[in-house]
Amino acid sequence: MITNKMTNKELHLKSVYLRKNLLKYIYRAKAGHTGGSLSCIDILNVLYNRVLNIDPNNFKDPDRDRYIQSKGHSVEALYVTLADRGFFPESDLETLCRYQSHYIGHPTKKVNGVEQNTGALGHGLPICVGEAIAAKIDKRAHRVYTLLGDGELPEGSNWEAFLAAAHYKLDNLYTILDYNKQQITGSNAEVMNTESIPDKLKSFGWAVREVDGHDLGQLEETLNNGYFEYGKPNFIIAHTIKGKGVSFMEGNLKWHHGVPNPEQYELAQSELTEAETLI
Numbered sequence: 001m002i003t004n005k006m007t008n009k010e011l012h013l014k015s016v017y018l019r020k021n022l023l024k025y026i027y028r029a030k031a032g033h034t035g036g037s038l039s040c041i042d043i044l045n046v047l048y049n050r051v052l053n054i055d056p057n058n059f060k061d062p063d064r065d066r067y068i069q070s071k072g073h074s075v076e077a078l079y080v081t082l083a084d085r086g087f088f089p090e091s092d093l094e095t096l097c098r099y100q101s102h103y104i105g106h107p108t109k110k111v112n113g114v115e116q117n118t119g120a121l122g123h124g125l126p127i128c129v130g131e132a133i134a135a136k137i138d139k140r141a142h143r144v145y146t147l148l149g150d151g152e153l154p155e156g157s158n159w160e161a162f163l164a165a166a167h168y169k170l171d172n173l174y175t176i177l178d179y180n181k182q183q184i185t186g187s188n189a190e191v192m193n194t195e196s197i198p199d200k201l202k203s204f205g206w207a208v209r210e211v212d213g214h215d216l217g218q219l220e221e222t223l224n225n226g227y228f229e230y231g232k233p234n235f236i237i238a239h240t241i242k243g244k245g246v247s248f249m250e251g252n253l254k255w256h257h258g259v260p261n262p263e264q265y266e267l268a269q270s271e272l273t274e275a276e277t278l279i
């Protein structure tokens, strides 16, 4: 847990600010995974401003908490959050997706604050299992967090990792599922049915909680209160909405990696400005 001087109101305003920012850089870069970034930004806001014990000026501290974003395609959400926390100057994002920039369309360790290269779905969690085992062996108290997409969930490597995490009793491992129920070409139900996720994870030996993935208070309480059950890895199903915060993007598959045109961009920004006034 980190102590952050931000008030709850400021934390809520931060979510809107981060949404505006990620849209700004996707618009400028003319590329990005818009819907999935908007669906997970509240989770990242809470992680980086209320949960993770990390220092932008000492990122290699061996006792830092680890966060590996397995759904690497939502890198714009990660970049604007890292920039806001001071891992690099926000102006670096002007180069997003430009030739020879480190700020490419998936996370890379060349960027300060990024633990692991991700983007090929199904790799973040297995790496986190290794990180969590290493922490146990070294008797270190830090925690290991990862964020999975629900379209990523069917990757076979995840299910090997679920087995291994329970086998090694990794109660220092927190897997958050960005459960927006949509993938690229359709809903989970259409593309690959993964129900019932709680039953499956519990049967694999995990402790499972469900939260509203846009409720900052619920996220903070769930992620900050220690392991759910002694000796069991922690699985958090965060119910979210793809494209959350922009009316015409919410739940619309077209925005999986859609880039707004100038009119859509202005409309999106004005909706978010309106949302700010209601906080």
Ligand SMILES: Cc1ncc(C[n+]2csc(CCOP(=O)(O)OP(=O)(O)O)c2C)c(N)n1
Residues within 6 Å of the ligand: 033, 035, 036, 037, 039, 071, 073, 074, 119, 120, 121, 122, 148, 149, 150, 151, 152, 153, 178, 180, 182, 183, 184, 242
């Ligand atoms: C191994 C692999 N296969 C395919 C892809 C292409 N791909 C990128 S995002 C995506 C869909 C992911 O869906 P989901 O996890 O639900 O993403 P979200 O809705 O949270 O953005 C796919 C298939 C990939 N990145 N890696």
